[in-house]
Amino acid sequence: MSWxxxxxxxxxxxxxxxxxxxxxxxxxxxxxxxxMAPDEARRQARIKFGDPQKVRETLWMQNSPLLLxxxxxxxxxxxxxxxxxxxxxxxxxxxxxxCIGAATSLFTVARSVLLRPLPFRDPARLVMVYEHFRGxxxxxxxxxxxxxxxxxxxxxxxxxxxxxxPAGYDLTGVRNxxxxxxxAEAGSxxxxxxxxxxxxLGRDFTEADDQRGSAVVMLTWSVFExxxxxxxxxxxxxxxxxxxxxxxxxxxxxxxxxxxxxIQLWVPYKADASVExxxxxxxxxxxxxxxxxxxxxxxxxxxxVGAVQYxxxxxxxxxxxxxxxxxxxxxxxxxxxxxxxxxxxxxAAGCMLLIGCLNVANLLVARGAARQKEVAIRSALGAQRATxxxxxxxxxxxxxxxxxxxxxxxxxxATEWLAKAWKDLPTAQSIHVDGAVIAFACAxxxxxxxxxxxxxxxxxxxxxxxxxxxxxxxxxxNSVSRTALRKSLLTAEIGITVVLLVxxxxxxxxxxxxxxxxxxxVVDNTLTLQYNLPGSRYDTPEKRxxxxxxxxxxxxxxxxxxxxxxxxxxxxxxxxxTDEFTVKEHPPLKTGEHLPDALTRWADPGYFSALGxxxxxxxxxxxxxxxxxxxxxxxxxxxxxxxxxxxxxxxKHLHFPGRAHDGAPNLMDWEIVGVVGDILYQVGKEPKAxxxxxxxxxxxxxxxxxxxxxxxxxxxxxxxxxxxASLDPELPVSDVLTMTQIIGASLVNASLSATxxxxxxxxSLLLASVGLYGVLSYLTTxxxxxxxxxxALGARRDQLLQLMLMDGLRPALFGLGLGLVGGVAxxxxxQSMLFGTKPLDPVVLxxxxxxxxxVAVLACxxxxxxASRLDPMEALRTE
Amino acid sequence: MLKKNQSNxxxxxxxxxxMILRTLIGGDAHGHTIAKVIERTSEDxxxxxxxxxxxxxxxxxxxKWVCSYxxxxxxxxxxxxxxxxxxxxxxxxxxxxRWRQMTRAIGLVMGEEGGAQ
Numbered sequence: 001m002s003w004x005x006x007x008x009x010x011x012x013x014x015x016x017x018x019x020x021x022x023x024x025x026x027x028x029x030x031x032x033x034x035x036m037a038p039d040e041a042r043r044q045a046r047i048k049f050g051d052p053q054k055v056r057e058t059l060w061m062q063n064s065p066l067l068l069x070x071x072x073x074x075x076x077x078x079x080x081x082x083x084x085x086x087x088x089x090x091x092x093x094x095x096x097x098x099c100i101g102a103a104t105s106l107f108t109v110a111r112s113v114l115l116r117p118l119p120f121r122d123p124a125r126l127v128m129v130y131e132h133f134r135g136x137x138x139x140x141x142x143x144x145x146x147x148x149x150x151x152x153x154x155x156x157x158x159x160x161x162x163x164x165x166p167a168g169y170d171l172t173g174v175r176n177x178x179x180x181x182x183x184a185e186a187g188s189x190x191x192x193x194x195x196x197x198x199x200x201l202g203r204d205f206t207e208a209d210d211q212r213g214s215a216v217v218m219l220t221w222s223v224f225e226x227x228x229x230x231x232x233x234x235x236x237x238x239x240x241x242x243x244x245x246x247x248x249x250x251x252x253x254x255x256x257x258x259x260x261x262x263i264q265l266w267v268p269y270k271a272d273a274s275v276e277x278x279x280x281x282x283x284x285x286x287x288x289x290x291x292x293x294x295x296x297x298x299x300x301x302x303x304x305v306g307a308v309q310y311x312x313x314x315x316x317x318x319x320x321x322x323x324x325x326x327x328x329x330x331x332x333x334x335x336x337x338x339x340x341x342x343x344x345x346x347x348a349a350g351c352m353l354l355i356g357c358l359n360v361a362n363l364l365v366a367r368g369a370a371r372q373k374e375v376a377i378r379s380a381l382g383a384q385r386a387t388x389x390x391x392x393x394x395x396x397x398x399x400x401x402x403x404x405x406x407x408x409x410x411x412x413x414a415t416e417w418l419a420k421a422w423k424d425l426p427t428a429q430s431i432h433v434d435g436a437v438i439a440f441a442c443a444x445x446x447x448x449x450x451x452x453x454x455x456x457x458x459x460x461x462x463x464x465x466x467x468x469x470x471x472x473x474x475x476x477x478n479s480v481s482r483t484a485l486r487k488s489l490l491t492a493e494i495g496i497t498v499v500l501l502v503x504x505x506x507x508x509x510x511x512x513x514x515x516x517x518x519x520x521x522v523v524d525n526t527l528t529l530q531y532n533l534p535g536s537r538y539d540t541p542e543k544r545x546x547x548x549x550x551x552x553x554x555x556x557x558x559x560x561x562x563x564x565x566x567x568x569x570x571x572x573x574x575x576x577x578t579d580e581f582t583v584k585e586h587p588p589l590k591t592g593e594h595l596p597d598a599l600t601r602w603a604d605p606g607y608f609s610a611l612g613x614x615x616x617x618x619x620x621x622x623x624x625x626x627x628x629x630x631x632x633x634x635x636x637x638x639x640x641x642x643x644x645x646x647x648x649x650x651x652k653h654l655h656f657p658g659r660a661h662d663g664a665p666n667l668m669d670w671e672i673v674g675v676v677g678d679i680l681y682q683v684g685k686e687p688k689a690x691x692x693x694x695x696x697x698x699x700x701x702x703x704x705x706x707x708x709x710x711x712x713x714x715x716x717x718x719x720x721x722x723x724x725a726s727l728d729p730e731l732p733v734s735d736v737l738t739m740t741q742i743i744g745a746s747l748v749n750a751s752l753s754a755t756x757x758x759x760x761x762x763x764s765l766l767l768a769s770v771g772l773y774g775v776l777s778y779l780t781t782x783x784x785x786x787x788x789x790x791x792a793l794g795a796r797r798d799q800l801l802q803l804m805l806m807d808g809l810r811p812a813l814f815g816l817g818l819g820l821v822g823g824v825a826x827x828x829x830x831q832s833m834l835f836g837t838k839p840l841d842p843v844v845l846x847x848x849x850x851x852x853x854x855v856a857v858l859a860c861x862x863x864x865x866x867a868s869r870l871d872p873m874e875a876l877r878t879e
Numbered sequence: 880m881l882k883k884n885q886s887n888x889x890x891x892x893x894x895x896x897x898m899i900l901r902t903l904i905g906g907d908a909h910g911h912t913i914a915k916v917i918e919r920t921s922e923d924x925x926x927x928x929x930x931x932x933x934x935x936x937x938x939x940x941x942x943k944w945v946c947s948y949x950x951x952x953x954x955x956x957x958x959x960x961x962x963x964x965x966x967x968x969x970x971x972x973x974x975x976x977r978w979r980q981m982t983r984a985i986g987l988v989m990g991e992e993g994g995a996q
Contacts, residue, residue: 015959016933019910022958023929026911029954049929058934 009063016059020052070390078394088367089399092360095767096403096448099356101410102760103349104433104441108415109422110342111440112431114335118258121196125292126330129161129305131284131322133595140333141322142284145269145277147312151288151325154308157301158290162191163269164259165286169241170534170732171227171265181532181734182223184241184265186273194291195258202235202250209249210268212275217246221254223264241265243536259287259334281312281321282580289330302327320580320595338422341753344830348503348760351496353448358493359767360399360452365486366778368392368460375460389457396453404445408438421752459485483782486775491815493771497764498819498852499826504761505844506827506837507754513836514750519743520679520687521571522612525562526705526739527713528570529720531731533700541627541698547727548695548702549623552604554723555706560716563610563707566695568602570705571611571679572743575599581691583643584653584669596643599681599688602695603634608676610707616640618650618674621694630697633670638678639689649675654691683743684750684835705739713738753833765855768815772859776808780867787867788875801868808860816852820845895927895935896944897974900967903945909958910936936961944970 024045031041061069082089120126130140131147148163164187171182189210192199200221209216217239219228228234238245252266269286270278277283292298306324313323332339368375375388412433419431538544548566555564569576580595582588589595605621607613616637625632633654640649653669670693678687695702708716717736724733780787787800827839837844902908902916913936914927939945944967952958963971 012937016937018957019933019959020929022909022952022956023911023914025956026909026952026954026958029956030915051930055930055933058930059937062934062938 006064006068009060012063013056013060016056017052020049020055024049071394074391074394075398077391078398081395082398088363091770092363092399093402093406095356095359096400097406097410098763099349099353100400100404100407100441100444100448101414103346103353103444104407104411104437105414105418106342106346106349107440108411108433108437109418109431110346111437113338113342114331118330118334119255120330122291123330125159125294126195127290127292127298127327128330128333129288129290129302129325129327131309132324132326133320134323140326140328143286143288144281144283144321145273145286146279146281146283147309147321148286148288149278150308150312151305155301155304157293157296157298157304159293160190160194161288161290162188162194163286163288164188164191165269167267167272168532169265170243170532171223172240172243172730180227181530181732182264183262184267185259185263186267186269186271188269191289192252194289197252197256199250200253201232202248204250205266205268210270212270212273212278214268214271215244215246216249216268216271217241218250218252218266219248220252220256220264220266222261224251225254241267242532242534281316282319284320285577290327298327320597340830340833341749344503344833345753345756347826348500348757351500352760352764353444354451355493355496355764355767357448357451358489358496359771360396360448361455362486362489362493362771363774364392364396364452364456365459365489366774367395368456369778369782372460379461385461388461389454392457392460393449393453396456397449400445400449400452404441404448407445408433408441411437411441422749455485455489483775483779486778487811490768490771490775491811491818493768494812494815494852494856495818495822497761497768498816498848499823500757500761500764501848501851502820502823502844503826503830504754504758505848506834506839506841507750507757507830509841509844510834510837511747511750511754514684514747517680517683517835519571519683520613520677522563522610522707523572523739523743525709525711525713526611526707527716527720527736528703528705528739528742529717529736530701530703530734531724532702533731535700537728538700544698544700545626545696548604548699550727551704551724552606554727555704555720556606558716558719558723560709561706562709563606565607565610565705565707566604566702567607567692567705568695568699568701568703569681570703570739570742571613571681572683572739573703574682576601576681578688579656579691581654581656584655596689598635598639598691601690601692602697602699603692604695607692607695608634611705612707613679614677616675616677617648618672620674621692621696623696625694626696627698630694631670632673632694634674634676634692635672636676636678636687636690636692638687639691640675642689656691683747703735750833750835765851769855769859772808772812772856773863775811776804776860776863777866779807780804780863783867784870784875787870788872791870791872792876797868800870801864804864804867805857805860808864809856812852812856812860816849816856819852820849823848893974894978895931896939897971897978898925899932899935899939899961900944900963900971900974903961903963903967904971907950907960907962909950909952909960911952911958913961939967942970943967 024042027045027048028038028041031044032038034041036044128140129143129151131143132139132141142165143163145163148161152161164185167184167186169182169184171180187205189205189207192204198204199218201224202218205216205218208214219234224230224234232251234248235251237248239248240246246267257263290301292301302325309321309325310323313321315321335342379385379388415431415433533544533547538547552564552566555561577600578597579600580597582595603621605623605625608615608620618634621632621634635649635654644652649672652672654672655669670691676692679690680687681690704720706713706716706720710716714736721733721736724731790800791797824839827834831839898917899913902913902920905916908916910929910932914929914932917925917927936945936947940947940961944964945961946964947959947961949957950960
């Protein structure tokens with residue numbers, strides 16, 4: 001009701017005026033009736049009524065909620081004060097907008113990635129279980145299916161456990177539409193029910209589907225929409241995967257982007273798995289997700305699984321079977337590598353916000369000084385301290401509100417950009433600003449207003465302020481406490497800035513190191529593409545080799561091609577796979593000893609020379625190493641250093657227990673024929689021991705890397721695809737990328753975090769220098785007369801300059817010291833994000849110190865100079 | 880609101896409301912009439928200050944004890960008339976009994992037999 005009154009008070013005021021008018025005419029009429037002259041009658045009526053203005057005011061107040069009126073008045077007052085100094089206000093608002101916007105955007109991303117679980121049923125009880133090899137650092141090792149089946153049947157701590165592994169298919173329609181390579185996952189039939197996912201259309205996999213040779217598939221929403229135009233008739237129909245017909249049984253809901261948004265299809269786990277794969281305890285390539293029983297503890301359940309795994313390990317002492325297991329929550333697993341950089345950036349944005357608040361607080365303290373006498377007089381007249389504080393707070397509230405609103409608008413755009421620029425965000429599709437985020441931004445706004453407003457307000461309204469009218473500027477005593485406050489604000493500001501600078505410097509150096517990293521092979525002018533020969537048409541190793549060799553011959557004959565390499569993966573594209581091995585000539589490993597492992601790659605005879613990977617000893621492959629005669633292996637220098645210290649590896653044999661190869665299933669020993677230089681499987685990671693097998697054993701998946709003679713290798717993509725189409729028109733080609741693009745992709749995230757943190761740091765530095773300048777200018781004005789006296793008494797100008805400079809530099813130096821300590825402590829947290837850079841990097845640290853000192857001296861110089869140029873006569877007169 | 884020199888308005892704030900409601904029992908009236916009736920009925924002891932009359936009328940209207948409409952006064956001028964609502968009638972009964980209790984109590988204290996009416 002009172003709100004209605006409040007909103008209608010203009011109208012009710014107008015009505016009241018009419019009413020008063022009516023009263024007056026009635027009274028006048030009565031007075032005339034009593035015999036008065038009209039003018040006198042009117043006058044008497046007015047006298048009787050009294051002051052109509054007062055009646056209106058009373059009613060106006062009665063219609064306005066008291067608190068609101070005061071608030072409105074304070075805000076209006078603050079608005080007027082702020083618009084008197086538009087420069088200051090705009091700077092403060094822009095600062096707050098940037099700070100709040102950055103913090104909000106990062107919070108949005110963090111919330112989507114770290115805090116908001118995928119909408120699985122009761123996600124708190126979902127964990128990922130990995131194998132763990134003792135002795136090494138904590139690693140989350142993929143699981144072998146045979147281990148999983150043991151875990152599932154022999155332990156009771158989990159309600160259920162499901163297994164999945166990555167897969168890939170060439171998808172064609174039944175009517176021979178364009179082929180397409182799609183990423184897929186193979187999951188056990190209980191996976192979706194375990195996660196609590198209902199298909200949006202059709203049905204889930206059943207136990208009967210999850211058998212070898214079954215040909216059913218579930219589509220994710222994205223492929224259903226994109227390729228099948230959201231036509232529900234596809235359920236129950238057939239699609240072709242690798243030229244084999246599969247029945248579509250269901251479509252997953254649109255939110256289901258697990259384990260990542262790139263997955264297009266799901267097939268049952270066992271559908272196309274080989275018997276060997278399902279039986280081997282060393283075929284590590286799957287992920288296990290488990291749902292904890294409500295009455296069981298995670299530690300207990302994992303201990304049970306660990307015990308079963310240890311039995312398996314004892315049972316196969318010579319095979320790479322892990323001794324134990326580790327687990328982590330599904331959410332943490334999804335956030336994975338993103339968590340650290342995100343936390344780092346979030347903290348950086350938080351620091352920047354704090355600096356912004358301190359800066360606004362600092363400026364408000366200065367402004368409070370100007371109003372100090374007014375405040376003192378008002379409190380002497382009985383103004384309550386709370387009222388005075390509220391009035392001063394109104395300014396910071398206005399600044400933060402304006403900044404916050406622009407910040408939210410800013411973050412709408414920034415969040416979208418961030419989600420796009422940041423590769424590998426696990427839930428990139430669902431990142432957007434929503435109600436909760438806006439509530440967060442409002443909370444930030446409020447906190448910022450409190451921090452920025454309360455400190456100055458408290459400092460300018462204390463009891464001591466009552467003395468202000470007595471003190472003259474000459475004594476200077478009244479401003480001591482406030483100057484101290486401003487200096488400590490400044491010290492904090494500079495300290496935090498230094499922390500940010502240190503972090504940014506280290507990340508930047510690390511990024512430079514990454515950029516400069518030598519991959520170990522030809523990178524420039526090289527184009528890569530991938531294809532996978534479908535098993536239906538290329539059913540023998542000979543057919544696959546024929547295609548691969550024919551393609552290589554054609555490509556090498558193309559004009560402008562310097563070399564062509566055919567392998568399973570090219571350097572810099574990632575980890576792909578490792579295999580454990582033993583050296584046949586070495587004594588058997590002791591029980592519990594860590595099995596050596598190596599990255600596994602396949603290469604054609606010309607692979608190394610085409611990619612410029614140097615031969616260290618021995619020989620490259622020849623075209624003789626094919627199918628059943630492909631028992632040769634080439635190893636990397638790293639492997640030799642790790643496992644053949646002081647020996648000649650050539651002629652020794654590596655035993656790969658899990659690797660029955662395509663040409664000769666019983667062959668497991670491989671003779672080392674050559675040693676080649678190390679390559680980086682991913683920029684930013686140390687080189688790892690690598691074993692290369694001949695691709696001519698009959699591999700069907702291949703990456704072709706073509707070293708061209710031009711700067712623009714992409715112009716070769718169409719001619720290359722034409723060459724492939726002339727050999728096999730139905731073969732789809734995927735991932736046509738230059739090597740530079742591949743390498744660049746792994747740098748994107750490092751560059752993103754370095755750039756963002758650097759931007760935050762520079763902005764903070766700017767804010768801090770503005771703060772420093774402001775404080776010293778203020779101080780100089782405060783001490784004008786003192787300086788004048790000093791001069792009159794004979795102080796030299798350079799002495800005054802030095803005096804003022806030191807006054808400003810002291811908090812800067814103090815802040816620098818604090819910041820360095822804080823920065824070194826903070827780097828420990830993100831040490832693992834640094835590549836080739838130590839936390840105590842001398843170059844970075846001295847750079848930070850030099851930058852800060854330079855900026856601080858620059859900021860202090862102007863006011864100090866002004867102080868030293870004072871005319872003593874004038875300074876003493878302006879009292 | 881009493882004679883001009885008496886300013887104990889705090890206690891009598893409620894009584895003005897009560898008296899306005901009482902006045903409206905006799906029929907709808909506009910502000911001028913209400914003031915006049917109160918003054919006349921109190922034998923000119925009470926003089927209604929317009930500064931409190933109109934806020935009081937609006938307050939009563941907010942509480943839905945009276946409602947208002949614009950009409951023509953007896954002298955054929957536009958005036959805002961107030962009418963007692965059912966709720967206002969109930970309020971008047973409550974106020975009156977409270978008032979009686981209080982005057983009796985004050986009367987007892989002041990030593991008047993049976994309280995003052």
